[in-house]
Amino acid sequence: MVARLSMLGRGLFVLAACLVGVGAAAQSSSEATEVGEPHPFTCCDSAPVGRVIRAYLGLHEVLHRGEDRKAAGKAYALIGALQAAAQDGSLSATDREVVARLIAAVEPVKNDRGPALRDAFPEISRLAIHLALNHEGGDRSVIEAWCPGVGPWLQTGEPLKSPYADRSCARWR
Numbered sequence: 001m002v003a004r005l006s007m008l009g010r011g012l013f014v015l016a017a018c019l020v021g022v023g024a025a026a027q028s029s030s031e032a033t034e035v036g037e038p039h040p041f042t043c044c045d046s047a048p049v050g051r052v053i054r055a056y057l058g059l060h061e062v063l064h065r066g067e068d069r070k071a072a073g074k075a076y077a078l079i080g081a082l083q084a085a086a087q088d089g090s091l092s093a094t095d096r097e098v099v100a101r102l103i104a105a106v107e108p109v110k111n112d113r114g115p116a117l118r119d120a121f122p123e124i125s126r127l128a129i130h131l132a133l134n135h136e137g138g139d140r141s142v143i144e145a146w147c148p149g150v151g152p153w154l155q156t157g158e159p160l161k162s163p164y165a166d167r168s169c170a171r172w173r
Contacts, residue, residue, distance in 0.1 A: 036172040038143045038158055045137035048085035049095070052102070053140065053154070055081040056128040060153055063121060063163035068114030075110040075117060078124075079103065095134065102127045121163055122151025129154055144173040 044050035059074040082103045086096060105123045109116040129144055129152055145160055146152040147169035155161045160170040 038145075038172045040141045040143045041133075041136055042138050043132040043140050043142050044135040046090065046095075046135045048081075048088040048091060049131050049135045050138060050140065051081040052078070052085050052099070053128060053132050053142065056124070057142070057154065057156060059117070059121075059124075060155055060161070060163050063114070063118060064155075064161040066114075071114050071117050072111055075106055075112070079106055079110055082106065095131065098127050098130055098134075102131075118164060121153070125151055125153040146171055146173050 044053050055074070055078040059071065059078050062068075062070040062074050082099055085091060085099045086103065091099065102124065105120055105127065109120045132142060132154060140156075142154045142156055143158075144152060144154055145162070147162060147164050147166065148171065150164050150166065150169060152173060153163055160167075160172070162170040
């Protein structure tokens with residue numbers, strides 16, 4: 001009987017040690033998912049790019065707030081800013097190429113009220129971030145954030161404002 005209790009005691013000790021290990025693993029896992037610190041930068045030293053980023057931020061806001069009825073209107077505003085930027089002679093050839101790719105990303109989903117725009121938003125965001133980073137300077141402060149496995153976005157101010165369905169994945173970049 002004493003031997004069985006001793007074995008039971010060792011088993012409980014091993015079980016407790018495993019649980020402590022699981023707790024430590026869970027703790028380090030949660031530490032790995034901390035959102036970090038925001039690193040704002042200023043944008044945009046180009047008026048056409050500034051209008052594009054302003055329209056992009058408007059689309060981001062309605063997606064973040066879940067105001068899908070307003071998403072198509074914001075997508076149209078973004079298309080308008082992009083078309084104006086495409087006609088502006090002050091942009092570099094690289095910027096005009098990025099603007100053309102943004103138009104190609106937004107155009108097919110501009111009439112959507114949310115889901116298709118959300119699906120296209122990672123690519124739209126990557127291209128908008130490219131423009132914003134190429135035109136640092138100016139008076140608008142923006143912050144890059146992202147969801148691992150989903151995509152990045154630009155936003156103004158804090159807290160994190162994920163435009164994606166899974167908001168728990170949001171991180172500062």
